[in-house]
Amino acid sequence: MNPLAVALGDPAGIGPEIVAKAWLARVARSIPPFFAVGDARSIGAVWDGPTIRISEPAEAARFFADALPVIEVEDAGDIVPGQPNTPGARCSLDSLELAAGLARSGAAGGLVTGPVSKAQLYSVGFTHPGQTEFVAERCGISADNVAMMLAGPTLRTVPITTHVPLRDVADMLTIELILSKVRATERGLVRNFGIASPRLAIAGLNPHAGEQGALGREEIEIIAPAVEIARAEGINIIGPLPADTMFHARARDRYDAALCLYHDQALIPLKALHFDEGVNMTLGLPIVRTAPDHGTAFEIAGQNRADPGAMIAAIELAAYCAAIRALP
Amino acid sequence: MNPLAVALGDPAGIGPEIVAKAWLARVARSIPPFFAVGDARSIGAVWDGPTIRISEPAEAARFFADALPVIEVEDAGDIVPGQPNTPGARCSLDSLELAAGLARSGAAGGLVTGPVSKAQLYSVGFTHPGQTEFVAERCGISADNVAMMLAGPTLRTVPITTHVPLRDVADMLTIELILSKVRATERGLVRNFGIASPRLAIAGLNPHAGEQGALGREEIEIIAPAVEIARAEGINIIGPLPADTMFHARARDRYDAALCLYHDQALIPLKALHFDEGVNMTLGLPIVRTAPDHGTAFEIAGQNRADPGAMIAAIELAAYCAAIRALP
Secondary structure: OOEEEEEEOOOOOHHHHHHHHHHHOOOOOOOOOOEEEEOHHHHHHOOOEEEEOOOOOOHHHHHHHHHEEEEEEEOOOOOOOOOHHHHHHHHHHHHHHHHHHHHHHOOOOOEEEOOHHHHHHHOOOOOOOOOOHHHHHOOOHHHHHHHEEEEEOEEEEEEEOOOOOHHHHHOOOOOHHHHHHHHHHHHHHHHHHOOOOOOEEEEOHHHHHOOOOOOHHHHHHHHHHHHHHHHHHOOEEEEEHHHHHOOOHHHHHHOOOOOOOOHHHHHHHHHHHHHOOEEEEEOOOOEEEEEEEEOHHHHHHOOOOOOOOOHHHHHHHHHHHHHHHHOO | OEEEOOOEOOOOOHHHHHHHHHHOOOOOOOOOOOEEOHHHHHHHHHOOOEEEEEEEEHHHHHOOOOOOOEEEEEOOOOOOOOOHHHHHHHHHHHHHHHHHHHHHHHOOOOOOEEEOOOOHHHHHHOOOOOOOHHHHHHHHOOOOOEEEEEEOOEEEEEEEEOOOOOOHHHHHOOOHHHHHHHHHHHHHHHHHOOOOOOOOEEEEHHHHOOOOOOOOOHHHHHHHHHHHHHHHOOOOOEEEOHHHOOOOOHHOOOOOOOEEEEEEHHHHHHHHHHHHHHHEEEOOOOOOOOEEEOOOOOHEEEEEEOOOHHHHHHHHHHHHHHHHHHHO
């Protein structure tokens, strides 16, 4: 397996610090070789450990035991941890583009993306809703056909709608939207996790999954019909299930991933159970792509307070999935 | 403290079995005296342990060590576990009425209610949305001024709206509704838990609590103004907080109860963390009232498969709160 490309994210955020801390954990956690992509000065600003500049992903394995390998992108301008600026945003975008390209070419075994500031990215002309959609486009995949999966040690969830007001969720749900996410989730579990016959579950939208229509009709009119079509395609999926009783330990044993109708339905259980280990993974791409499930945390950048747990989990999951994909 | 009254719920559900199992755990769990209210035959149908008929709550303490005390209500007709019928529904309603009256008079130290079938109750003329509203009315309290709290060992949540379709939630939220639940929650924590200065948190409705209006405006227009008014009244409340990051262990340490905007926002984290120990407690009543946070489970009634964990937790919590209220 080729080394993973880890884009540092915004140079003024906690990305450089948690990538460095992930490298420090390489022996204790048996982390396979990876290399950072970004401005090496952003690492030096928050960490005094060894880095080494490389120009090819293949060099990473040779140096990884002794120093954190970095493939440099353009100068990020003045780097002050906690104080994002325009050159830094441009650098984070260039890092993402380069790292995604290396993964797309196969030179990198997979892509891990550090946290960026969307507000900053928009100021330098970024037009995608987030890194996920950008990476999908660079891979030639429509955003409709990828799915965001949140993965922790005992739960995987896939939100069918994401960053929209709660009052708009019910009207956004369609049979076709649900089916596209169900299909992407099933394919993603096969390809990335090596699960031959993934077991899916889908939540209801309303309390008690609508109680046969008494508490809402989306289960009857949209979700159940989508489930029927998916089953006819051979997909193993149960539901719609009452959302409140599907996330405890015994219930989680029944499925490999839970499809949820809205952001917080997917994120509340994941973060309640696995706050420091949540990984955001994009399903439906030709490459492995993961990210820690948190933001830039500018308010603690440069203070050596950032917890690298989610970044380590993102790297470990990317390595795991890349190894599965590399199987003959 | 006077013994607790435990209404058996529907005689064909798992109520009788889990009340009997709770009595069996009285020594191991140091459960203080309680008595069942219902048809003793519903216990005999699923359990061969000792019961004793009593006519006054005060007798319960004398017999509790050796037998499960029962205050009888009318004959529930033919009792077949798993097969609810009209006489059984009437019996469950009479049991609730009697147990609530004994708690209201002070003869019982508090009220614990077993699971009932709402569909069955409606068939015998029950017109309340649930047991909570019935008990509130019998206590002379408007349903607007009580709050349903879900309590587990490390989390308490209060849903501000409950059994309504998700698409209707946003339009149901008003500053006044939120304030009435905030006030009931604060008073309830003081009276039932002896917390002198309760720390409350309230969730946002939209992803990331609306991101300053970009993902919804209810936080700005309704929730934050309600929080401001509550603070001006001296209530210690934080929020609106992003719902996905307020339920992990460190976040839960910051508050004594979390107010949530809709059913699943409150129930998903509670049941993900504390599925077998979730207690439904009514705040704002002159009496202590708790219930296990699950239904009649007709499908497993009479098979000795019901887990009494939530019933035991409900009895323990009622005893704890009754003892707090009895302090001078």
